[in-house]
Amino acid sequence: MNRHIIIPAVADDGSLFPVEKMAAHVQGLLHLAVSVFVFDGDLLLIQKRAAVKYHCGGQWANTCCSHPHWDxxxxxxxxxxxxxxxxFSIPLTRHQTVEYEASVGEGLSEHERVTLFSAQVDRRQLDIRPNPEEVDAVRWVDPESLxxxxxxSPDDFTPWFRIYLERFPAFKFSTND
Structure with missing residues (x-):
């Protein structure tokens, strides 16, 4: 697992500059991120982050989230x-960009400008092959149950996923939000 990845951080003037991913989390720097939500109707595919992840291991999160590499x-x-x-690969729809800040434990924090993506699929035709270094489990869940x-059990879920659920309780994203 390469933790020395260079990601785009956001300067006060809005310009981007390269920063090492762990430095961004240690210093709480605003940086770019993505969050993906894959649906089958109203069901959302969620993942349990691998226990070996450097933060929030063993917690449930949205389908996929990460940081773009520099450039x-x-x-x-x-x-x-x-x-x-x-x-797997599927066509994604880009939605709005949101910002949040959250402590993720171990002295680390996320301060992200996140672009949201979604997709609708037929789960019976989706071949999910989780990478065990990234994901311990996946499951489909409806909004009410989630x-x-x-x-x-809020601590079973990542801080950012709880923030998304507060902001978008029905899992609906629009480009106007």
């Missing part, structure tokens, strides 16, 4: 990470 587009990053984490689980 990589957010679209390319979303497509790449779906393949690397879950072993919200009940998060209410009952």
């Amino acid at each position: 990589e587009t957010v679209e390319s990053c979303a497509e790449r990470r779906l393949q690397e984490e879950l072993g 919200h009940r689980e998060v209410q009952k």
Whole structure:
């Protein structure tokens, strides 16, 4: 697992500059990210992050999330990470960009400008092959069940996923939000 990845951070003037990924998390620097949500109707594919992940291991998150490499587009990053984490490629729809800050434990924090992506699939035709270095488990969940689980056991879910669920309780994204 390469932790010395260079990602785009956001300067005060809005310009991007390269930063090592761990430095961004240690220093709480605003940086670019992507989050992917794959649906079958109202069901959302979620993943349990591998226990070996450097933060939030063993917690449930949205389908896929990551940071673009320096000079990589957010679209390319979303497509790449779906393949690397879950072993499949599908067409994605780009939605709005949101920002959040959250502590993720171990003295690390996420301060992200996240571009959201989604896709609709027929799960019976989706060949999911999780990478064990990235993902311990996957499952499909409906909004009502997911919200009940998060209410009952919030620490089972990543901080950013809980933030997304608060902002988008029905899992609906629009380019106008």
